[in-house]
Amino acid sequence: FFQLVTPSLRQWNALLSLLALPLLAAYGEPASRHAPYVGLILFASGFGAWRALWGHGLSPLEAVGLNLAFGGAFLAAFEFSTGKVQGLAKDNAEMLDYGLLAAANLQMLTGLSRLAELVYLPGTASAAFMTTTLWAVWGLAAMALAWTFTERTLARASVAVLAMSAGKLLLFDLSNNEPMVRILCLLFMGGVLYSSGYLLRVLEE
Numbered sequence: 001f002f003q004l005v006t007p008s009l010r011q012w013n014a015l016l017s018l019l020a021l022p023l024l025a026a027y028g029e030p031a032s033r034h035a036p037y038v039g040l041i042l043f044a045s046g047f048g049a050w051r052a053l054w055g056h057g058l059s060p061l062e063a064v065g066l067n068l069a070f071g072g073a074f075l076a077a078f079e080f081s082t083g084k085v086q087g088l089a090k091d092n093a094e095m096l097d098y099g100l101l102a103a104a105n106l107q108m109l110t111g112l113s114r115l116a117e118l119v120y121l122p123g124t125a126s127a128a129f130m131t132t133t134l135w136a137v138w139g140l141a142a143m144a145l146a147w148t149f150t151e152r153t154l155a156r157a158s159v160a161v162l163a164m165s166a167g168k169l170l171l172f173d174l175s176n177n178e179p180m181v182r183i184l185c186l187l188f189m190g191g192v193l194y195s196s197g198y199l200l201r202v203l204e205e
Contacts, residue, residue, distance in 0.1 A: 049074075049103060053110055060118055067111025074104035079149060094153075101157045108138050109161070129173050135165040136192065143196050146203065155200045162196050165189070 049070045055063040078100040112134035120127035142158035145151070166189040174182045 060114060064111050064114045067107045071104045071108035071111060074100050097153050105157060105161055109135055112138060132165050132169050132173050136162060139165060143199060147199055152203045155203050159196050159200055162193055166193055
């Protein structure tokens, strides 16, 4: 079936298969009965997500849309299924949680980077700075979701994204800017990191 459809449709079919994962949480059967379905869904969606990361056979706009859609789908799968399937061992649930969150963040950050390069020329300072800004916005949005749904794992992941944004800003984006611009940007990112760390501590307690 995947060989018959066009490359762009293959990715979208894989995305639809990923959206079926949260439906398994609605059943009260033992997790062992869900394992074959979870494995099949993750295999199909992982294949499509990998191709979306590389953008094979996709236009730049299609690649951005697929990256963001996969990121949202992985996040939805984390929120509505993992750790909530009855009978699933705690260690396995945590491993699946972190795996889905890592996949969601990878897709989102890749899609946001490509989005910045659609607005500005790739490789320019403006594109790099916009990429960092979009990453920080995504980190804040993820922290807001973690606070809303009281998800400590998601909060930890959002702090990691914000730390990556701050590191990229400090090491790469501000090297050629005026000192005052650097000071203001670093103060802002420091405030964001401090606030996110405080929220994470509240959630951990």
